[in-house]
Amino acid sequence: MNFKSNGKILLTAEYAVLDGAKALALPTKFGQSMEVSLSGSPGIIQWKSLDANGNTWFETRMQISENGILSAAHSADKEEKKLVERLEQILNHCFDKKPGFFHGKGFTITTRLDFDRSWGLGTSSTLINNLAQWLEIDAFDLLANTFGGSGYDLAAAANDQPITYQLGTGKPAVFKADFNPPFQDELFFVYLNRKQNSRQAIARYKAQESEIQKLVEKISGLTEQIMQCEDLPTFELLLNTHEALISQAIALPQVKNELFPDFPGSIKSLGGWGGDFVLATGNEQAENYFRNKNYHTIFRYQDLIL
Known part of the structure; x- marks a missing residue:
């Protein structure tokens, strides 16, 4: 199974979007894809993340137990350890939402960026949206329980044209925007x-x-x-x-x-x-x-x- 989400540019309302300002967000032609396949190793998630050049920038193995998902790899590198802990947190929230989905299965998951990770176009938001598509769970709920933030980047990840985004009571208001400046x-x-x-x-x-x-x-x-x-x-x-x-x-x-x-x-x-x-x-x-x-x-x- 293959999934794709768009990167994002927040044109207006940076910071103020958190307090309910109407923002204009622009999805980018660059994004992140995710390929998922069943593996022959039940109880194991083999994870690999590739950068825009096709090089592996992160790789780990996760164990699926009856109670959740645990890292099977232990790294002395601080940055890698943080990445493993964050992925563990994300996958465990997925597990809590759909525990039966993981039992008795093994998965090979490969993510691919087509932009430089340092650009800030949405490495995290595209990952969250791809996982939510795969598992058919609420992307905003997954974001709220992991990275946090306003969620405009998730809305951009899921849309193929400019959008307005506004937080209020309940779910965010997301509307397609007719923004195509003649200049x-x-x-x-x-x-x-x-x-x-x-x-x-x-x-x-x-x-x-x-x-x-x-x-x-x-x-x-x-x-x-x-x-x-x-x-x-x-x-x-x-x-x-x-x-x-x-x-x-x-x-x-x-x-x-x-x-x-x-x-x-x-x-x-x-x-x-x-x-x-x-x-x-x-x-x-x-x-x-x-x-x-x-x-x-x-x-x-x-x-x-x-």
Whole structure:
């Protein structure tokens, strides 16, 4: 059995999405696939994770018992140990939801990324969504009991076009969005050469004493305006306003002011500030500005977004 989930870009409402702001999320052409087959070793899950080059970056064996799933491998490497513990946690929640599914069976599971793990496009969310598809369980429940977060990345993983995402009471509100800017030839994404830990970024946001409800209302309004925008100058103005609001809320400088003060176009952080990708506006000459500063992972809008 084969499953595939999309990566994600959060265009608006980073941080504020956690408190109910309407967010615009864009699924990416890059994602993660998962292949599952029954093996001849009952009671064993043989797990392998491949990177974008087809190299194994993680591998382990899990034992299926009557009470749950336990790691059969013990590593002295701290990073690998953390990965094993996290996978054990995820699979045990799956086991709790469908215990009879695993009994008396063995599985070989191989995951394959088609993007660099350091890019922050959703290694975790695509995994969660693939597992939920396989087991036919609630992906949002699985996320809540493992990684946590708003869940917008799961919604993007399961959709093949832009979406709006909003938390409220009960299940999140997810709607397909008609976002296809006529000026997308002048939009591109730049990787900042450093991966941001979203959990740390969220903790920073939660620690700030700001007027959250007013921020949520303003950001939701900007999301609506950005979706309807038909010209680049207005789009840039909306991006700049969004950056200023979030900068004030989390007490961090805007990435343009900090790293690219002489860039002529607009730059917007995407997701946790300080890492991963940014959205920039401009032509090929604008792209060369970043290449001259040793930022070489650059995608045109239409090359990255579904």
